Amino acid sequence: MTDSKKLTAAEVQHIARLARLPLSDDEISRLAAQLSETTNYINVLQELNTTDILPTAQVNHKKNVFRSDEIQPSLTQQQALSTAKDTFDGFFKTEATITKNNH
């Protein structure tokens, strides 16, 4: 799975779709080469035996952090919407993710 390999254009297109990045054909072929180069480099980790080692996600030893449930000052609706591309009735207007026919 992580042996030296070259990503195909189809694989790169699939990743681009997951990342919602519009890419040109040129970018796809360049990225296929660069991603392959990078994955081959990071395979150096396979040299290390990590059996019985726990993963580290966070280095300052924090456990769950709670705060009191109190109302704090926040942005006004007008401030929050001030940089929006499009608004409707005090909301951000977004593209539809569910259409009328497949609800």
Add this chain to the structure above:
Amino acid sequence: MANLNELTLTQALVGLKNKDFSAAELVADCFKRITVVEPQISAFVTLNQKQALKDAQSADLSLPLGGIPIAVKDNFLTAGLCTTASSQVLAGYLPQYTATVIKRLEAAGAIIIGKTNLDAWAHGSSTETSDFGPTKNPWNIHHLPGGSSGGSAAAVVAGECIVSVGSETAGSIRQPSAWSGATGFKPTYGRCSRYGVIAMASSTDSPGPIAKNIEDAALILSLMSGRDPHDATSIDEDSWKIPSKITNLKGLKLGLPTAYFPANIQPEVKAAVLKAAETLKELGAEIIELDVLDPKYAIAVYTILQRSEVSSNLARYTGLRYGADRSFFGKEAKRRIMLGTYALSSGYYDAYYLKAQKVRTMIVNDFDKQFQKVDAIIGPTSPTTALPVGASEGQAMFGELEDMLMEPSSLAGLPGSSVPCGFADGLPIGLQITAPQKREDLVYQISEIFQANTDFHLQKPKL
């Protein structure tokens, strides 16, 4: 007095207090310098001249930073002042609020004179992946300033501000400080709040100061630091207090990892760092060679974790709530988002992300082991001096290889500094000083005594 912009923070504060000059004169001199050198250096993305001169008129000199002009990396949100992270996606963006650490510096009296250039989204170690063009090294404008806080480092060294704020994920404060000849102070992860800092890799992002010497950097750090309820990962402590200076290093053990001198290290860098170790030895320290985990593993761990966190953090840029759409991402951002998405995707998570997190544990454990033998670790900040403009172009691993000596300590969340320790062909060399978590006091004391006994940090480029 002429050229007030050349003053250190400590000197500027004394001068203001003694009424040798006014805050307005100090700020005006910075802008005078900016007008002269910016065409060559391009340290700034946005200047805040009108507001800064106005703020200077009403500066409260009783505050700890009253009337002090600072430059802020353009990935810190500043309400009403354009913030771009040097990306076209955020061109013209006016934030609705200000980052906690900047709010604290403003409350302490600091005046923001402008926002400094960085590698777009802080992805890089050159400042030439900025969508708005590269920043140049004040020591030689044909060379890079390092990055990603290259604009902040160059602005300080070129005398365009008194002190600046940068941020580091793995090298982004210390490496540009080394390449540009500044003093950078990267605190323990969580010492400074990340609230309002445009997120890059959330598990290592650390705001910190870049200054003309460690004294100045320490004062800024003390005012930026401290718990912030808006950042759940911030350390549960009040602001960091500057410790007293020390007069010698007797009883202190300093580790010199042999692996921090790789085969391809620039010979002058090696010589300057070994000379610095000799200086510290003469001051009483015991120098102990260390056998540490090869930094090549940290490069791989960092590459996987950083790209993964980037792909997640940059997912919020949809162009709907603010900024432009995703087609505006530059080459480097696209490359990093793609690798991160791949590393986190179904079927590859265990082999990449989980494996990297496990090796991260090994890196943390290795430092714990080393710190049983020594109090702090020293070494070169970067294996080379500043590379020529264009060096990062098309190199997928450029930043990682340039930051290889910073990545292990960053992944472990350790505090560290880079202080100037020599020159090669007119370009500065940096010495890194790294201590266990929350031991900024040691980083400060060792850096301070080194600077008290050397004059590399006092050299200024001819611009």
